[in-house]
Amino acid sequence: MDLHILDHRLRVTSISKNGLVNFTHPLIKLIFLRNRTRCKFFSLTETPENYTVVLDEEGFKGKTHLLSFHTPTTLVPFQHVSVFMLSTYQTDFILVRHEKDLSVVISTLEEEFNIYKEVGGESVPVHCQDVSSGLQKNGKEAIQPTVHPVLIPQNQFCVMSLDPDTLPSIATTLIDVLFYSSSPKEDTQSSPNQDLDCIKFFSFSLIDGYISLVMDTEAQRQFPADLLFTSSSGELWRMVRIGGQPLGFDECGIVAQISQPLADSDISAYYISTFSFDHALVPEEDIVSVTDMLQHQRKEPATS
């Protein structure tokens, strides 16, 4: 498999639930008005706690006067390195906090991936020693990290895409879901309380012109069925949410804690990090074995 080192320099920030109204103007521009922004990497994810925004320097520049970005206080670890994972419909992104961490990630991954870097428009193979020769490889002998609590909500999720040219067709629905879903609809009877075992989670990303959407089946019903598409029709996913309290920045191995056993069992997964939690989406038919695996891991944390 190939892995490409990209040049994007990204910012990860959070917006509080009540604070979203103040960022409606720049966010709508980033989502819908491609000809008014140079931003090439944008992601907005709603969780019960807050919104996580990832965007590149160009997107950031365009609105420094509006968005007072926090310094990211939690990024999600990958073996010994803090990484932020963002799986989309099209591809997976691993965001590394420091330039120096790149070599650790490359060293960890080069056994399984062919790693490339864009140089003058061409993809050039990269090896660990090209990036930094002074670092020790982090192999399977990695120190066992803290085992974090996991939550497995009941909702079913879909990972979808959309032709960017049809984005205007779902604009009002997407705006409604992203910016107004917390406020009650006034002309309808109040809907039954959402199942307490369900989680509010919605993610939109627009990266290099490709759109990816992750939402549960309840949100999906609000969109026209003919515009959003999944890789295989009706493919549903369940979520494993990791981290019971805000994750400390320096905690490592949170994704690894679940990704390693999943990979060992050949279970595919999407990973989405947010400001305070990590989320893994696994195929619905595998959720029982994943649950068993996680319970086992928690009973015997020292032996994996």
Added chain:
Amino acid sequence: MDLHILDHRLRVTSISKNGLVNFTHPLIKLIFLRNRTRCKFFSLTETPENYTVVLDEEGFKGKTHLLSFHTPTTLVPFQHVSVFMLSTYQTDFILVRHEKDLSVVISTLEEEFNIYKEVGGESVPVHCQDVSSGLQKNGKEAIQPTVHPVLIPQNQFCVMSLDPDTLPSIATTLIDVLFYSSSPKEDTQSSPNQDLDCIKFFSFSLIDGYISLVMDTEAQRQFPADLLFTSSSGELWRMVRIGGQPLGFDECGIVAQISQPLADSDISAYYISTFSFDHALVPEEDIVSVTDMLQHQRKEPATS
């Protein structure tokens, strides 16, 4: 002709050009998300100076925590009474500032209109004495008001409507024009400066489920041609803008100053008041005679 007294209680307010970003969230809700608001009367008009918002108590209530409404300081006069005119594609509205002014308006208009009021779901005829018997009629003997300067910009305007069900189809274009047209597009060469003799003017209203749009032909080109419709294809209007400086609240007769000569000459017009100015739209083919008429009026202000 019939004239109906409506029960709407409306607020007129202005939002500064730079302040619009702060009101994007409530305004987008009022424009696009009908099922999230009880507002039945909403109008947003952009002029070079600011945005004028008219909305009913329900629309206002929904966002008191967001919109810090100004007390309207200028409403536009109608004979001896300050009124605010809002012509739409479907109908004309005359907003009266005080309940007591209603009788003056009725008394002025009852020679030409059958006036009705909604009582228990039925339209009941109204006469001046029903509203207030203590007021003297204001007839043609009205005192000649101050003659205000007029401006006749070069752009051509269209007055259009749209099926509310197709509003989502133009959402991104409308959002772009309303909320982002002041900022430059970043991926295109900067467009040639707008003709200095042209005026920035765009008006959107959503009243009792009917949509009306007033825009110049340059803005119109951004919308899909098949969704917006005019009463007769290609009908274009020119603007007469009245008031060289912010109009004082107590100034009366500003609309009358132009509406009377237009009516005398059988020239139809749309009137749109904003926070600081009045605007009359007249058919393009009549603009020469209207210009002549206004010049004549200014030369002999005491003899009309």
